[in-house]
Amino acid sequence: MFEVIGERINTSRKAVQAAVADRDADYIIDDVKKQQDAGAHFIDVNAGARIGHEFEDMRWLINTIQPIATVPLCLDSPDPAVLEMAFQIVAKTPMINSISLEKERFDAMIPFLNGKDCKVIALCMDDSGMPSSSDDIVKRAVKLVEELNKINIKTENIYIDPLVQPISTDSKKGVMVLDAVRAIKAQFSDVHISGGLSNISYGLPQRKIINRTFVALMMAAGMDSAIIDPLDQKIMATIKTADMLLGNDNFCGRYLKGVRAGVIES
Ligand code: THG
Numbered sequence: 001m002f003e004v005i006g007e008r009i010n011t012s013r014k015a016v017q018a019a020v021a022d023r024d025a026d027y028i029i030d031d032v033k034k035q036q037d038a039g040a041h042f043i044d045v046n047a048g049a050r051i052g053h054e055f056e057d058m059r060w061l062i063n064t065i066q067p068i069a070t071v072p073l074c075l076d077s078p079d080p081a082v083l084e085m086a087f088q089i090v091a092k093t094p095m096i097n098s099i100s101l102e103k104e105r106f107d108a109m110i111p112f113l114n115g116k117d118c119k120v121i122a123l124c125m126d127d128s129g130m131p132s133s134s135d136d137i138v139k140r141a142v143k144l145v146e147e148l149n150k151i152n153i154k155t156e157n158i159y160i161d162p163l164v165q166p167i168s169t170d171s172k173k174g175v176m177v178l179d180a181v182r183a184i185k186a187q188f189s190d191v192h193i194s195g196g197l198s199n200i201s202y203g204l205p206q207r208k209i210i211n212r213t214f215v216a217l218m219m220a221a222g223m224d225s226a227i228i229d230p231l232d233q234k235i236m237a238t239i240k241t242a243d244m245l246l247g248n249d250n251f252c253g254r255y256l257k258g259v260r261a262g263v264i265e266s
Contacts, residue, residue, distance in 0.1 A: 003042065044227055048078075062086055074095040095159070142187065168202060213238075
């Protein structure tokens, strides 16, 4: 089954930034409840946007969300100190977002992750920057799986983020990542593929139709999780429908439930 990571608790969003600055717990609680009701399997929490406040903002957000969270959190920070603090105060084993192959980040994250029994998002990013070919994405994914396996993170707990790039800059950026996902899944059938999708449509008009068409294509290639807005009913309907069509919905049960709930319509 496809896993939705709800992206809304992120201080890069203006309303969330204001709520965090004002310590408006009601706003945050209401938003998380809506994401859970809409079917989020994880709630991403990113407090990175208020420079100099990330540690305290992250602690406040987690303490605010924790009492009403019915799903695990996805702790979204590049800073191992922030992640360690957050890891200590969550009730359910979280997902860690993220590790990459950038040397400084990698060297700081490996000791943090060593021995932890949690899910990890691993970015196909290294010190040379974004991947520039399908092969490049695959090589980085292989390296990430090997390195994480070495510190006893099981392949089934690894979520590779292939790093989607704007198709407006190069018409092959879509097939580049789709080919990579197929190759990664051919090599590691147990690994998950996740990440943000909206970069694909950057620079183009009517972005949401691009994003939700792309998620269906990515799912056919092997993506089984994504960081999205679960309150976007159209992308959620596309995901549920694609999951059914790919054979992941016994007796079309979740599809039919979505139709009866009024969240899937033609
Ligand atoms: N991969 C991984 N983690 C990630 C990302 C990724 N974490 C952060 C980000 N990308 C995914 N999360 C968000 C959260 C919110 C928004 C986009 C991605 C968002 N953006 C509005 C926009 O761009 O128009 C902001 C509008 C507003 O201010 O409300 O909402 O790729 N592993």
